[in-house]
Amino acid sequence: MTVTQPDTSVDVLVIGAGPTGLGAAKRLHQIDEPSWLIVDANETPGGLASTDVTPEGFLFDVGGHVIFSHYKYFDDCINEALPNEDDWYSHQRISYVRCKDLWVPYPFQNNISMLPKEEQIKCIDGMIDAALEHRVANTKPKDFDEWIVRMMGTGIADLFMRPYNYKVWAVPTTKMQCQWLGERVAAPNLKAVTKNVILQKTAGNWGPNATFRFPARGGTGAIWIAVANTLPKKNTRFGSHGAVTKVDAEKKIVTFKDGSTVGYERLISTMAVDHLAEKMGDKELGQLSSGLFYSSTHVIGIGIRGERPERIGDKCWLYFPEDNCPFYRATIFSNYSPNNQPAASKKLATLQLADGSKPASSEPKDGPYWSIMLEVSESAMKPVDHATLLQDCIQGLVNTSMLKPGDEVVSTYHRRFDHGYPTPTLEREGVLTELLPKLQAKDIYSRGRFGSWRYEVGNQDHSFMLGAEAVDNIVSGSVELTLNYHDFVNTRVNNERRLVDGAQFFKSKKGIRSGDKPFRP
Template structure:
């Protein structure tokens, strides 16, 4: 089999690339997908009890007119729009997100510790050399202790001392002492920060519905159930574990970059293999807990919640029933709690115990009554080896070697793990990396979202 453009992976980036190629009048392309379904980490699943689950808390917001128009064309009126309501569980109480803007909700001792850490002379003044030092410099030791340090270790499964901070951008709200004091004294909440303070979600089928529909537009060019086993850059062939061999002119990889270099690429240069050692990632376990609402219980309007404390294994819980009524079997009558826990060599977890620990954490966090455990209807779970690409201290040096080296071989690697840049791995970023790659191939226009140094 031969094709001009071969794409590995039918996730957001691969489908974005395939769709844009077709829009540009290119028919000679092929997508290889190892799973029997499209969507990658943005896929969704309906369990045996009628609950729908995502692989983590995805929401749709955008930086791009093209992406907005694409979502409009895919979903039309079959989508819902939400105003974000998110909270942090800290010190046995609930604090509106962003935590650092709303510390007035903390117990008095913790509140003072956070303010004291922000006072003049109490924060480091030398340039930070890593993420941990950046946290102390920007937020002070109180906010660091009560939220930033424990939460970031729980989500990244990596010590902040081993991470850089150049990825921060719009992802973390910085703090202003004057604003913090004003919010405390005036008893005012500050909750509007962030690019996702409003977001959209499909009415049916979870996030995966977006990519099922997008895949449908290029279904004749997708080969499902094909796991890559070997890439020969000299011969320009990809061979799958199932025995399919495809000859290509240009290759777009959206699978993990380290797998590409270490496991698939024949005769990979030592410089690329060595550079791949500088890439780190975590793994994520997602537990879905489905149950009936308690009779007469007040509605819980929260979208998602963050958990820095040690009395729960998860770093985030999403009220998935609030995203769409169709995410539960009996809309309006049931709850769907989607819980995420990370793990890595720095933070090992026994995945086989995490469901029970998750349930105990929900009880500890006041999201589930202790006498309600036996009433749980659905316990759905999935563990993904590649959860988040960690912005480690060694990442940028590795990418400066890997990406130009691969491009010299006519191999382009994009997407959450193909590009390995967390700061451009939102859903819109991921789709647009594929779109912009296709435009570069066909039109010669430069990519903007992902650039190769």
């Protein structure tokens, strides 16, 4: 049956209740006009920033998430949602790279002083060669691999950067561009590194997430549930009647799994843009989006009985470039909040010992408990054995001295996300510069981690602002800084900007226009 009139209509329809969709909805709610609706196929908001709970009571985020922000507006919104001091824990990042059976402080390239002497020499040699080459180079690196060699040399490239990034992205570094890097990769200072090698010192904390916040209760997902709770219920539609089955861009009608339809003037879609093209039934856009590459992510959670061991201490997240484990990153999730695992008084049975053997007794016993969360990437270039991955990861924890063979595993978690990382391949910009404008010409704003496919603005704060700024572009023509100027928004100088609250907007027969106080950077 061809739908001619939708069941209901709104000025702005938002698909997806992850950080991007909630950012758009929050901004629409603040504006109070035009009419709007946010929908999601899941009953619980959060998307790729949600949190799962195992039957035993261990919490695991669906990936490694922490809160650090480039925007005061983002801070204001999450502080409104979780306003109390005891809603949060604040942490200093304590991160290491596991290499040559040693813990090298993060970032690796600034702390080669911790490596064996032979490896130090290789790294320093490579850095000197890179520095000399950099002085005479008159072209930009053609790909990520060339950027690594030019900035750090072949020693660091072979020891850490190449193997680690392959484990993360599931493609070789030669197939990735380097415009996305910005603040995400520290370029080493040769003089400082050499000084630290001679003095056997480590470098201090680096990067935008050297300090971070984490919710006291409910994991990262609790943030987005709380943000969603600040929105009026009449403007939300979650669950099966929020599952999109079709997007008719010509008629501006979205059809849902339950058969209901919603018309719109503008559509903000946070679903993966390749899935959006499929829902639209648009062969041209589908062909375009097929040029975008992504990796899948497996999140593995391990709950362990016992006091947190001294070897774990206050570590936050850890990096693993070597092939003695399948995971590229481990998060000591129990260190983020004491509420991320069950109380010590809860009696749990031992499922297995870390070496894979059966426990002497299956009788439930008291805690205390602690937990580790692992991430494993997958692609056609880097396949994963799903059936053995959980056990392979537990063995990898033993191989890297994270667990002792006799440690008691009391809970396990494994969830795969088909779209895990939007890969900044060499072809990406060519696709996006054609694909996103074609969608916007149809009044569809494709935004978010996989909606706009830009990893460099894919953190929670970025994603939230992609939604908020899309709304301001719709109503006032404001520039979408996060989408278009990632180098600008990722600088600390940008940390003070807010979106104007209380702007007045009104509708016209031709669409939505702005009133006063549009956002300007």
